[in-house]
Amino acid sequence: MITEKVCQSCGMPLAATEHFGTNTNGTSSTDYCCFCFQHGSFTHDMSMEETIKNSISYMNGSEKIDGRTLTKNEAALKMHIQLPILKRWHSHETTHKEYFAATNRAVDYINEHLHLPINLSDLASIANISGFHFHRIFKALMNESPGEYIQRLRLEKAIFKLQTTQETLTDIAEQTGYQSPHALSKAFKKRFGISPSTFRDQPSELKLSIDDPQVTPVEPQIKEILPKEIICLQVRNSFQEKNAFTHAWKELIQFMNVNGVPDIEHEYVNLSRDISTITKPEQCRRYVGITKQSGIKPKGKFGKQTLEGGLYAVFTHKGAYKDLETLYCSIYRNWIPNSKYRLRDVTFFEKYLNTPDVVSTDELITEIYIPVAPV
Template sequence: MEECICQSCGMAMAALEHFGTNRDRSLNKDYCSYCYQNGEFTEESTSYSYLKPVNQVIDYIQTNLQEKVELTDLANIAHISHFHFHRIFKSVMNETVGEYIQRIRLERAAFKLQTTNLTLVQIAEQVGYQTQFALSKAFKKYFGIPPTSYRSMPTDLTTPVKRRECGISDIPCDIRKLDPFEVVYTQVISPYQYADAFTQAWDKLLGYVKKEGIPDENTGYFSFCRDVPSIISSPELQRFYVCISNSDHLKSTGSFGVQTIEGGVYAVFTVCGSYKQLPDAYTYIYRYWLFNSEYQIGDSMVFEKYLNSPDEVEEEKLITEVYIPVIKK
């Protein structure tokens, strides 16, 4: 029997009893029996009780990367014993907490090297290394070359292109100042392995929030990635999330987390048409627009907002806003 992966929690389903059930009691091969029963998602999922504390720890790491992160503090945030915390984090993330922190720090440093004019001292401070020498040593061990060589290396982030080479025509852009706002999110499981991974994640998220009386006409629909572009982060390590604005102040539970999208200045690009255009849109933004504007990318999270959905309009009428944090050069 071919092993399937639950699109809710990521658990392997190797036997029939592992599969969830539909309303007619037939087996559902997309979700496991813990996440999906009788055609509805359960309140908690797998590693269930474990997903919530791991989400809380990841949120903490992301917002405190420049600080010294103590493993005992993370275990306390998760309300799990130090010993079990390490085991649980590894089972959910497929990385130890130490490996995860180091990877995120070094990948963020790599992104800053190629998209900003910050000095190595400034970058080291922003990603949590005490000195530029400590960063340089760790960076060379991880990427195989020193930071200075990496900064000058031609990549999709450092090599500008002409507009006609972007694969997409001119994209409307305006600069907006945003206040911080809160979203409820769930992770997209195995986005590179399953073509409908994002659809499955949206179904799960909307099924959960509808139980709480939302969404409504004021609800915003978003997605974000905690990692940096695939030219730096390996695809299998990139983690994508779909989310909606948290107007009812829902709390973290099971595989559903709560994240604050940072306020600040964003360049907002309005992409009209199929989602298949988005890779070309990012090429336009990173390799054409940024090189020809008065801005460079800022330190907040890049995210997307969906103004309509494939259930409402034809593919060519879809509207997506891409939010890029920016600061003046």
């Protein structure tokens, strides 16, 4: 908690009266500084995220911890922790967390029921928000309307199945929430300009063979696992922002009150609900998660998801995370078509057995869990 007298908008110390803002009647405001609050009004109408972005753009090297100058990413993370406890942002942050929690409930329902008819009024009820406000809030947080989001996920799931399975169009339509193959074909052609069958015949990154001699084939272990609940946080801008995963892990670890190192009680996972060669990078649903212990409940932007039980092909990777993409390509292009298994219709995930805070990059160990079933 902040104990010294500071501006309740930007956190600047209020060391002298000339630093105080002014109320409507001209008296000094002891809550806000002169830069944030003048004549009873805030000098800018930005969100907390915009305020942080604006503040770090003016960084000149004066922000220090233990004599070391903070990077802009470190300063932004510090402000994300500090600002929500200030008067101006506290109520905003509480409301924002409620909106995130409501949207998370709706998104989780969509993810688990994509094969069924999804009524928008039912989603609003699940989110516990009126239909009008649910539509507006969902679009503000997800950058898509609920209908657009559902349609995109269904078509992207259809693409993945067309590229990686020999299932009939009837089966794919049933699994993606379309009432008939004709309905799927109509929506597919409207979106992509070609029929599903024509698309299936085209080469794709998930079907081409890897001939790179540096790619060493990896044989997985086939394991049966039990369902596991995780507390998770969606990683925003994971492809655009270099430190997006680092920031997400720090937030989640702080929320879970754990030490940041995998142990017997806590497994650290990365859950991906999209394939980067199919979904636009800015729309990929990627989550960091830690297995849930009793007493910890999801809150605000922290959600809860279930890692499905069943059979998995488990591939072990030793080395840098940046090399995982090559392994994934090898799995989908080479191992699955030549194995005695087919993909199950549940989410794949990664489990981290150690952390870059403790071991070198070359010593990192990651397990990739691909859901499979015997052919």
